Each structure stands twice: as structure tokens, then as C-alpha cells.
Amino acid sequence: MRISFIGSGNVATHLASELFKVGHSIAQIFSKNFTNADALAKQVNAKAIQSINALDETIDILIIAISDRAIESIAFELTSLSCLVVHTSGSIPIQVLSKLANHGVFYPLQTFSKDYSVNFSLIPLCLEANNAENLSLLENIAKSISPNIYKLDSEQRKQCHLAAVFANNFTNHFYTIAAEILAEKQIPFDILKPLILETAQKIETLDPKEAQTGLARRNDLAVMQKHMSQLKSDKLEKLYSFVSDSIVDFYNKK
Amino acid sequence: MRISFIGSGNVATHLASELFKVGHSIAQIFSKNFTNADALAKQVNAKAIQSINALDETIDILIIAISDRAIESIAFELTSLSCLVVHTSGSIPIQVLSKLANHGVFYPLQTFSKDYSVNFSLIPLCLEANNAENLSLLENIAKSISPNIYKLDSEQRKQCHLAAVFANNFTNHFYTIAAEILAEKQIPFDILKPLILETAQKIETLDPKEAQTGLARRNDLAVMQKHMSQLKSDKLEKLYSFVSDSIVDFYNKK
Numbered sequence: 001m002r003i004s005f006i007g008s009g010n011v012a013t014h015l016a017s018e019l020f021k022v023g024h025s026i027a028q029i030f031s032k033n034f035t036n037a038d039a040l041a042k043q044v045n046a047k048a049i050q051s052i053n054a055l056d057e058t059i060d061i062l063i064i065a066i067s068d069r070a071i072e073s074i075a076f077e078l079t080s081l082s083c084l085v086v087h088t089s090g091s092i093p094i095q096v097l098s099k100l101a102n103h104g105v106f107y108p109l110q111t112f113s114k115d116y117s118v119n120f121s122l123i124p125l126c127l128e129a130n131n132a133e134n135l136s137l138l139e140n141i142a143k144s145i146s147p148n149i150y151k152l153d154s155e156q157r158k159q160c161h162l163a164a165v166f167a168n169n170f171t172n173h174f175y176t177i178a179a180e181i182l183a184e185k186q187i188p189f190d191i192l193k194p195l196i197l198e199t200a201q202k203i204e205t206l207d208p209k210e211a212q213t214g215l216a217r218r219n220d221l222a223v224m225q226k227h228m229s230q231l232k233s234d235k236l237e238k239l240y241s242f243v244s245d246s247i248v249d250f251y252n253k254k
Numbered sequence: 255m256r257i258s259f260i261g262s263g264n265v266a267t268h269l270a271s272e273l274f275k276v277g278h279s280i281a282q283i284f285s286k287n288f289t290n291a292d293a294l295a296k297q298v299n300a301k302a303i304q305s306i307n308a309l310d311e312t313i314d315i316l317i318i319a320i321s322d323r324a325i326e327s328i329a330f331e332l333t334s335l336s337c338l339v340v341h342t343s344g345s346i347p348i349q350v351l352s353k354l355a356n357h358g359v360f361y362p363l364q365t366f367s368k369d370y371s372v373n374f375s376l377i378p379l380c381l382e383a384n385n386a387e388n389l390s391l392l393e394n395i396a397k398s399i400s401p402n403i404y405k406l407d408s409e410q411r412k413q414c415h416l417a418a419v420f421a422n423n424f425t426n427h428f429y430t431i432a433a434e435i436l437a438e439k440q441i442p443f444d445i446l447k448p449l450i451l452e453t454a455q456k457i458e459t460l461d462p463k464e465a466q467t468g469l470a471r472r473n474d475l476a477v478m479q480k481h482m483s484q485l486k487s488d489k490l491e492k493l494y495s496f497v498s499d500s501i502v503d504f505y506n507k508k
């Protein structure tokens with residue numbers, strides 16, 4: 001298929017590269033930043049364009065992979081396009097594209113970092129479209145890079161995105177806090193990596209509710225108090241207390 | 255070596271089984287709950303005993319693997335023992351065993367769940383002892399099950415334990431919250447597993463500070479506000495806001 005992109009950030013880069021790798025043809029790349037668009041275009045044998053008006057609408061699909069807040073205003077400039085146009089955002093409803101004849105959502109539920117390659121075959125792709133034909137087109141593209149395909153409506157996708165914040169953003173922040181706590185006593189962060197990996201791997205087969213262990217699960221107030229006194233800032237103390245209370249509540253109310 | 259255990263919970267069971275598997279001889283198991291002690295003893299070809307007074311001190315090492323709060327009082331009953339006695343706790347200092355002639359700590363930095371087997375060769379073992387000879391004895395035992403050996407003093411171990419609470423207990427609780435958020439809209443938890451695994455795997459090579467992505471990292475207040483309104487309880491809303499603020503602060507202060 002012939003695919004064009006609006007955007008040249010992490011999602012656009014990873015997704016365009018993967019689609020190119022599995023044999024699709026990438027036609028054009030538009031981005032506010034032409035240098036970035038051009039760099040990505042070179043990687044995927046596409047053409048960077050300077051203006052949205054130069055978009056070729058004889059493609060199969062245009063993928064908008066830009067920041068959430070910019071999607072709606074870009075959509076206004078695309079209303080005359082006849083090809084399928086999708087965005088890649090978890091939190092933006094399909095309705096922001098409703099002025100376009102053919103529209104949908106192609107949301108890869110994964111975290112993308114620059115210079116860190118991802119295995120697309122493991123990434124859940126959440127699809128939505130304005131009609132069955134467009135959904136089927138999206139499915140065909142999705143299947144070419146991952147077997148994990150979910151048809152979710154905008155409400156469900158928004159919910160997924162919220163869950164992903166807990167599962168990724170918040171847990172990664174806790175890895176950062178853990179690393180800082182270790183650094184205070186000159187302990188290498190490597191010591192925690194096996195535990196972090198095990199914590200994630202365990203829930204492949206165990207319900208996370210069952211996998212919960214530790215002080216708060218046992219409501220061991222004495223050691224929790226000691227931990228709080230070890231923490232170096234009031235904010236971290238409050239954070240510790242807040243998350244611990246949430247665990248204590250969770251297992252007591254059930 | 256000949257090793258005995260006090261305790262028959264998750265840590266005692268996993269550790270005794272592993273030491274038995276690699277060829278050590280497990281002599282005796284004592285536990286408050288004789289039925290549990292007997293069940294474990296049968297697994298590792300040891301003898302369950304009904305009283306601490308029946309402990310055979312001609313062994314190389316006695317491992318106390320019981321709840322933190324019970325260690326000190328058990329230690330009082332062991333003061334006459336001449337063999338090396340260690341506990342397995344992250345948060346309890348070595349001093350609680352100081353009345354014993356030979357004492358130390360053997361802390362496996364990992365989470366142990368019943369019916370979930372662990373790969374000991376990946377587990378960091380944190381060692382401490384009252385003298386070089388005992389430390390060397392502990393190292394020999396540790397080496398027989400894992401190459402990841404760390405010599406940490408009680409302060410450092412306490413710090414590790416605190417870091418582990420963030421890296422395991424708190425992150426696992428967030429997996430649980432994410433699962434509940436998905437269940438509200440009938441979305442299978444499987445959809446999040448690749449993201450969870452990727453989040454953990456990424457920090458094998460990337461500093462977690464660098465790996466942070468998402469709304470709070472970008473300080474995207476509008477979507478964070480929407481997320482909070484999606485959450486079903488005041489407590490979850492506060493938790494969301496608290497952790498997000500911590501991320502926003504972290505990247506703004508640096």
C-alpha cells in the first residue's frame with residue numbers, strides 16, 4: 001500500500017520505518033519541521049513536503065502521528081482529502097476527524113523512545129474507523145506488522161490510554177525514584193534490574209492482584225514508617241504514604 | 255554444605271529448594287507451623303523439628319527466613335548456637351543477631367510468590383557477616399546459586415529494600431489499578447502486557463530518567479485533567495495527580 005505521514009517524531013519514525021520494512025511504500029512526509037521530515041523521508045525512501053497542500057491524495061492512507069493537541073487543527077486543513085486519514089492517539093476521539101470523508105484511528109499501545117528499537121510484532125494495535133470498509137483497510141495494514149489487533153471504540157481507547165499511564169509512565173517514574181534512592185548510598189542500579197524484570201514477567205501468568213507482595217500488602221506499619229523516615233524529601237514521603245495507603249485499602253476493601 | 259532453616263514461607267521454600275537442587279544438604283526445618291515445616295522438609299529431604307531446642311548445631315549455617323518482626327525474638331532463643339546464623343531480611347540490620355557468635359545476612363533481592371518458580375541465577379544476593387571468615391562462607395553458598403553477589407552493609411541493604419518497594423510493590427499495584435481500569439470497559443488485561451514488559455526491558459539499556467515518556471513528562475495538563483475526570487474514585491484521582499506532579503517536578507527541577 002501507499003502510505004503518507006504527517007509528523008516526524010518518535011511514533012511517526014518508528015511506524016513509518018516498520019511499514020517501509022515490511023514492504024509498503026511510503027509516499028510523502030509532512031512535518032512542521034522540514035529538516036526532521038526530510039531526515040525521516042530519506043530513511044524510508046519517501047519525499048518530504050513543505051506544505052500540506054502538496055499532499056498527494058492518490059495514496060491508500062494518511063497517518064497523522066503528531067502531538068495530541070495539534071491533531072484537531074491539522075484536521076481542519078485536510079477536509080478536502082478523499083483518502084483514508086487516521087490519527088495515532090490514544091486519548092483523542094475519532095470525532096475530531098469527522099469532517100473527513102474517510103477517517104479512523106490507528107493507535108499502537110506502546111512507548112516509543114528515540115534510538116530504542118521496538119519489536120512491532122508484540123505491539124497491540126487498536127483500530128477504529130468510520131465504516132466497515134475503512135476498518136478492513138486498517139486491519140490489512142495492521143496485520144502486516146502485528147498479530148495483536150484490537151477493535152476499540154474511542155471510549156475504550158481512552159480507557160486503555162489511561163491504564164497505560166499507570167502501567168508505563170508511573171511505573172517508569174518509580175524506577176527513576178528507585179535509582180535515585182540507590183545512588184544516595186552508592187549502590188548500582190543494576191542490582192534492581194532483575195527484580196524489575198521479574199515484576200513485569202510475573203504478571204504474564206499471574207493476576208497482578210495475586211502477585212502483590214510486600215509491606216503494604218501485609219500492612220506492616222512499623223517498617224513502612226521506617227521507610228518514610230529514610231526518604232529525603234517531604235514529597236517522596238507523601239508519595240510513599242499515598243501509594244502504600246492505596247495498596248492497604250485495596251486489599252482491605254476486597 | 256549442611257544447612258538448616260527456620261521458617262517455611264515463600265522465601266524459605268524457594269531458597270531451601272534451590273540450595274537442595276544444587277547439591278547442598280538440608281538438615282532441619284523449624285517453623286511455628288509444624289505442618290508447613292513438615293511439607294517443606296519432605297520436599298528437600300530434611301527433617302522437620304517441633305522445637306528450637308532440637309536444632310543440631312553441627313551444621314554449617316542456619317538460615318532464618320521468617321517475617322521481619324519475628325526475627326529479633328527468635329534470635330534471643332538462638333544465642334547459644336555456635337554455627338553461622340543469618341537472616342534473609344532487607345530491612346532488618348545485622349545487629350539484631352549480634353548476641354550470636356557467628357552471624358550475618360543473606361538477602362535475596364527478589365519477590366517470591368507461592369507456586370511461581372524463580373530463576374535464582376538472576377537474583378542479586380546481598381551479603382553481610384560479622385567477620386571475613388563468615389562472609390567468605392556466605393559467599394561460597396551464594397555463588398552456588400547465583401553469580402550476582404553484592405556485599406552491602408545494613409544501611410545499604412535498608413536502602414535497597416526501600417528502592418525495591420518502589421520498583422516492585424508500587425509498580426505491581428499500578429498494574430492492578432490498570433487492570434481494573436481496563437475491566438470497567440471490558441478490555442482484556444492482555445492488551446497491556448507488551449507495554450508492561452517493554453517498560454521493564456527498556457531500562458536494561460536506557461537510564462529510566464531518559465526512558466520517561468507521556469503526559470506528565472510533557473506537562474500536558476489538558477489530557478491529565480481529562481484522565482482524572484475518567485477515574486472512578488477520589489482516591490484514584492488524587493493518586494493520579496500526586497504521581498503526575500512528582501513526574502512534572504522531577505523534570506522541571508533538573
